[in-house]
Amino acid sequence: MIMTIVLLGAVTLTSDGVYVRRTISDSEARNLVAKYGIISCVEHGGTAMLASEVLGCSVPTNKGVFVHQVNQMALCCRITTLRPGALRLRLGEMPNRWRDRYDHEFVLITRVS
Numbered sequence: 119m120i121m122t123i124v125l126l127g128a129v130t131l132t133s134d135g136v137y138v139r140r141t142i143s144d145s146e147a148r149n150l151v152a153k154y155g156i157i158s159c160v161e162h163g164g165t166a167m168l169a170s171e172v173l174g175c176s177v178p179t180n181k182g183v184f185v186h187q188v189n190q191m192a193l194c195c196r197i198t199t200l201r202p203g204a205l206r207l208r209l210g211e212m213p214n215r216w217r218d219r220y221d222h223e224f225v226l227i228t229r230v231s
Contacts, residue, residue: 123150124184125169125177126194127160129225132186136231144172147193147224151175159184160195168222169195186229194225 131137142150151173158180160166169177172195186192199221 121187121190122155122157124186124190124192125151125156125158125160126184126192126227127162127165127196129194129196129227130184130192131227132184133229135186135188135229137186138228138230140226142224142226144224147195147226148173150191150193150226154191156193157182164220165195165197168197168220172222172224186227188229188231190229192227192229194227195222196225197222 129139156173156175156177158166158177159182160169160177160179161181163179166177166179177195184192197220200219
């Protein structure tokens with residue numbers, strides 16, 4: 119049985135066990151979210167906004183406690199870099215979309231035992 123995917127803002131192992139970690143495309147992340155749904159455990163507002171834009175669904179911030187269960191998937195939206203020049207822009211000049219400001223990756227973490 120596949121459980122709802124938990125969305126994280128950092129690659130985190132929350133319990134002892136054996137895990138499989140792999141980087142996936144934005145498209146694959148969107149497909150997984152559409153198929154299984156998500157529970158957000160993303161604490162950072164910027165990461166939640168970026169994930170919302172890329173995944174095409176609402177990702178609220180949430181400081182919930184997550185304990186990874188066997189066979190459960192966690193999807194991490196990880197901001198990797200701030201695009202060059204983004205800090206030099208005045209607030210009114212910032213791009214409207216978060217994905218235009220930051221490079222990111224999605225990491226799928228599955229606990230296998």
